[in-house]
Amino acid sequence: AQKITQTQPGMFVQEKEAVTLDCTYDTSDQSYGLFWYKQPSSGEMIFLIYQGSYDEQNATEGRYSLNFQKARKSANLVISASQLGDSAMYFCAMREVRNFNKFYFGSGTKLNVKP
């Protein structure tokens, strides 16, 4: 079974609007971390935001927030006020603490921001 599922291969959003990128995960570990990364066309992986499984508040980092719904095992990324520079691939990832801290990644969502 896939550990991380991102069901949106590609998405479009109008500049200045908000967009939600979906991510669901599968783990039996009680202690885990959820991450989002951005990969622009230049290829580097840029860390965006982290949510721990025991964190009760949703994580926020500037225009990025993580909508964490533990019972549904979802960790959606919300980008507010989209900018042209947000156009990139976005990857959701999970780290299982009791599994040697291995990271598992989804297949990614390509976001295109339209002017």
Place this chain on the structure above:
Amino acid sequence: DAGITQSPRHKVTETGTPVTLRCHQTENHRYMYWYRQDPGHGLRLIHYSYGVKDTDKGEVSDGYSVSRSKTEDFLLTLESATSSQTSVYFCAIRSGNTEAFFGQGTRLTVV
């Protein structure tokens, strides 16, 4: 910047030859990982290390081996390169509980 350097950044090699990719870190992190990135698959874990000489297999380890004789270096070896191993390879380190950082990637082409 977590001080991760991958080398080489680009390589073209012939089928059947051995290839070694290097990941070097400067901040003494315990956990290091090798991933490959292919279209439609995201990043898939090849091998990981949780300390010097402590390594284990990931999801797609066939045809790859690793070594970690020093904290700062994690080497990935393709024992006999095949065209299916053409990919972009990323090294990553875990920095504390809340962050993980990646190297710049190595684009490997096997012809």
